[in-house]
Amino acid sequence: MLPLNEQQLRSSFVNASQRERKELTLPDLANTRWDDLDYLGWRDRRNPNQGYVIAEVDGELVGVLLRKADGGVRSRPQCSWCEDVHLPNEVVFFIAKRAGAAGRNGNTLGTLVCAGFECSANVRKRPPLAYVGFDVEAARIQRMEALREHVTTFLRRVAEG
Numbered sequence: 001m002l003p004l005n006e007q008q009l010r011s012s013f014v015n016a017s018q019r020e021r022k023e024l025t026l027p028d029l030a031n032t033r034w035d036d037l038d039y040l041g042w043r044d045r046r047n048p049n050q051g052y053v054i055a056e057v058d059g060e061l062v063g064v065l066l067r068k069a070d071g072g073v074r075s076r077p078q079c080s081w082c083e084d085v086h087l088p089n090e091v092v093f094f095i096a097k098r099a100g101a102a103g104r105n106g107n108t109l110g111t112l113v114c115a116g117f118e119c120s121a122n123v124r125k126r127p128p129l130a131y132v133g134f135d136v137e138a139a140r141i142q143r144m145e146a147l148r149e150h151v152t153t154f155l156r157r158v159a160e161g
Contacts, residue, residue, distance in 0.1 A: 001037040004029070004054065004061070009040075012054050012063035014099040014159045020065060024052060036124065038144060039151045041117025051094055053117065055151050062155045066094035069110065080112045081150045082119035082143070090115040096154075102161035109158055123147045 039055035
């Protein structure tokens with residue numbers, strides 16, 4: 001992912017009001033390892049029930065404000081984005097208000113995502129050897145491509161309203 005600045009981050013959100021964009025808590029951009037990210041995601045330090053995700057969709061930056069759903073899950077879910085079955089972290093259900101009139105009418109879209117948006121790190125780990133001759137590096141690259149596709153699809157659906 002290419003490095004982003006504060007102005008790019010704030011202006012990318014498709015489902016946030018001007019006030020929400022202005023008040024959002026930014027991550028530490030100076031210490032972000034951009035080369036290791038397929039998307040930028042973070043939780044709000046002041047409001048941990050709120051998260052933010054930004055990625056390039058069809059050549060444009062698209063940012064989405066997410067809210068953690070109330071309640072918990074009875075079993076350990078799998079992240080819909082990285083699809084890692086050996087997660088070292090929690091997975092939570094986030095809800096995004098759709099962009100435009102659909103969002104103003106209360107339409108939302110939900111997804112199960114790693115609680116701290118660790119998906120980029122998860123897909124870069126070497127997968128276990130599945131069988132003799134298994135191409136570990138090809139599997140890792142395929143997981144990175146799948147993650148980008150899952151995130152892009154979700155952001156596109158939110159942006160389309």
